[in-house]
């Protein structure tokens with residue numbers, strides 16, 4: 001087995017249908033079937049980081065899409081990280097870290113802060129990369145106005161200087177809001 005890998009970043013619009021199909025299939029594999037079409041939709045329309053092997057097989061993926069957060073009277077431009085996964089047989093080899101470093105660079109250069117909703121498996125990796133669990137309240141600006149979300153798992157933030165005394169209200173979307 002070759003260990004040579006290559007990382008590429010590309011906007012959704014630049015990816016061929018076969019690239020997108022491979023990334024969608026990787027999600028089913030890595031999340032063991034627990035990844036919906038809505039979850040996939042949440043990771044489209046932004047920049048993807050993809051790691052391929054020398055044969056062009058997709059090994060790892062993540063994407064960052066733009067969202068807005070209302071916080072303490074400000075509307076912040078958020079790079080929201082979605083669809084992070086490594087092919088199960090290539091996990092714990094640093095590929096997830098490569099994907100995250102690429103996405104973090106994009107967040108640093110293009111957004112006010114990064115936000116993601118971690119899986120149990122991903123949380124340690126994100127902590128090691130400087131992501132921090134949001135200690136304050138969360139909610140959303142939904143179709144009916146502001147909705148508090150007291151039962152939501154805390155999101156993780158990157159490069160943020162927010163005041164936990166004020167809630168973090170994220171924009172609305174179909175499916176899981178965070």
Ligand SMILES: CC(C)(COP(=O)(O)OP(=O)(O)OC[C@H]1O[C@@H](n2cnc3c(N)ncnc32)[C@H](O)[C@@H]1OP(=O)(O)O)[C@@H](O)C(=O)NCCC(=O)NCCS
Pocket residue numbers: 030031060084085086087090091092093094095096097098117118119120121122124125128
């Ligand atoms: C979470 C996930 C993306 C991590 O991907 P990965 O490619 O295994 O990530 P890395 O290899 O960079 O790091 C994972 C661990 O392996 C360790 N590691 C990295 N290179 C290593 C190596 N050569 N040898 C041994 N361990 C290594 C890292 O230190 C890290 O350890 P930690 O979990 O104790 O912090 C992957 O487990 C996955 O796809 N999970 C299922 C889907 C999922 O939950 N995605 C996250 C959604 S938020």
